[in-house]
Amino acid sequence: MDLTYSFMLPVLQAFQKWTGSYGWSLVLLTLFVRAILWPLVAKQTQSMQRMSSLSPTLKKLQTKYKNDPELMQKKLMGFYAKNRVSPVGGCLPMLLQLPIFFALFATFSGPPFGDKPIPVHVKVVAAKDTKVIKKETSNDSIPYVTAGTGALSKVTVFPGESDVSVGTELDFGTRAVDGTLPPEFKVHWTMKKDNKVVEPAEGTIDENGHAVFNKEGDYQVEALVPGIASHEPFGFVSGLGKVASGTALFKPENLDALALIIAFGFTMWLSQKYTMATSRPKDEEMDEQTRVQQDTMKILPLVTTATFFFIPLPVGVLIYIVLSNIVQSFQTWLLMKKPAAPLEGLEDLGLDDDTPVPPPPGGKSPSSPSDSPSKTAPSKTAKKLKLDTGTGSDIQSDSIIIDTGKVKKKKKK
Numbered sequence: 001m002d003l004t005y006s007f008m009l010p011v012l013q014a015f016q017k018w019t020g021s022y023g024w025s026l027v028l029l030t031l032f033v034r035a036i037l038w039p040l041v042a043k044q045t046q047s048m049q050r051m052s053s054l055s056p057t058l059k060k061l062q063t064k065y066k067n068d069p070e071l072m073q074k075k076l077m078g079f080y081a082k083n084r085v086s087p088v089g090g091c092l093p094m095l096l097q098l099p100i101f102f103a104l105f106a107t108f109s110g111p112p113f114g115d116k117p118i119p120v121h122v123k124v125v126a127a128k129d130t131k132v133i134k135k136e137t138s139n140d141s142i143p144y145v146t147a148g149t150g151a152l153s154k155v156t157v158f159p160g161e162s163d164v165s166v167g168t169e170l171d172f173g174t175r176a177v178d179g180t181l182p183p184e185f186k187v188h189w190t191m192k193k194d195n196k197v198v199e200p201a202e203g204t205i206d207e208n209g210h211a212v213f214n215k216e217g218d219y220q221v222e223a224l225v226p227g228i229a230s231h232e233p234f235g236f237v238s239g240l241g242k243v244a245s246g247t248a249l250f251k252p253e254n255l256d257a258l259a260l261i262i263a264f265g266f267t268m269w270l271s272q273k274y275t276m277a278t279s280r281p282k283d284e285e286m287d288e289q290t291r292v293q294q295d296t297m298k299i300l301p302l303v304t305t306a307t308f309f310f311i312p313l314p315v316g317v318l319i320y321i322v323l324s325n326i327v328q329s330f331q332t333w334l335l336m337k338k339p340a341a342p343l344e345g346l347e348d349l350g351l352d353d354d355t356p357v358p359p360p361p362g363g364k365s366p367s368s369p370s371d372s373p374s375k376t377a378p379s380k381t382a383k384k385l386k387l388d389t390g391t392g393s394d395i396q397s398d399s400i401i402i403d404t405g406k407v408k409k410k411k412k413k
Helices: 003-019 022-036 038-064 069-082 091-109 246-250 252-279 288-308 315-336
Strands: 116-125 142-145 152-158 162-165 169-171 173-178 188-193 203-205 210-213 217-225 382-387 398-403
Touching: 003 022, 003 091, 003 142, 003 152, 022 038, 022 091, 022 315, 038 069, 038 315, 091 315, 116 152, 116 210, 152 217, 188 203, 246 252, 252 288, 252 315
Parallel strands: 116 162
Antiparallel strands: 116 217, 142 152, 152 173, 169 210, 188 217, 203 210, 382 398
């Protein structure tokens, strides 16, 4: 199901009619989606909190049953079951959210918030007798929102992918595969080759979509579908569909986009701070693996923020991810205020005695005498001697072990 066209955009248009602003409708749509995802976020956070409370017990369990992995696994699974915890419980809610996140990203990346092209590939060959092969329509179609009425439709380009010979002329156009386009609907046509606009000597296309291909090669004809709210201001933002990256972010007209990118980095750091606090008890000593994970989590916001400096994203998308990070941090904070439920089944683990469980029959313990010499065992140089203490002595003749490797010879008196 196309979530963008069938769900996100209709809800967005309903909010726009209510508020009269696409900026506020974007905010309300983000809050609406976060509210829908609340049960999944709660389950994910509670699972992480539960796993963190189990961490000290799991370490004791691994130490106790290190000589018997099968028994340790059996007790571990029983412990998980009694405490209603799954090691993958925190990952499943995140996976279920991905389709919604992708649909939101698509919603804010195209009409009505921004202009978006529909590409058509055209292959031009030199042979004059090559037949013109044309697909009926382009492979892609994108939503379009009509100004004023807010009516939704899906736009496609015809003809689609084509194989033609040099000198061929094609007339490209647009039509709705769903809904109805308004009479004033118009797209901007461009012809590209190797991601660059072609020179007239190679090919041309006019504002009505009439294209001429003068040289062989692979061309891309694009129909740029306009977003009716792309230039709509919102707060300190001068245009919801504005796109800027790299050094262009430091121009005065793009400082709003730069501020949103920096705000994204801060809110991502804030969200991860609460997540890390949830995933590890305060009094638990960090091992090397946990320390590496936390260092990675600290660096990730910086790396992602730096990446956004070079990825051209519409301002509407930046508003969404900043607001989403803020809401997620607040949700995590609320969930963390409630303490985790007490652990169950501790008495079944046998952790009162810290002595490691011996290996099963036929098994081999890492600390068994066969692996390392015993402190009380005699050395290889030990000799068995029989000492006669004499008849008048209360001590009977006996056999004793003397380690000749350690005892020095004494002179006879």
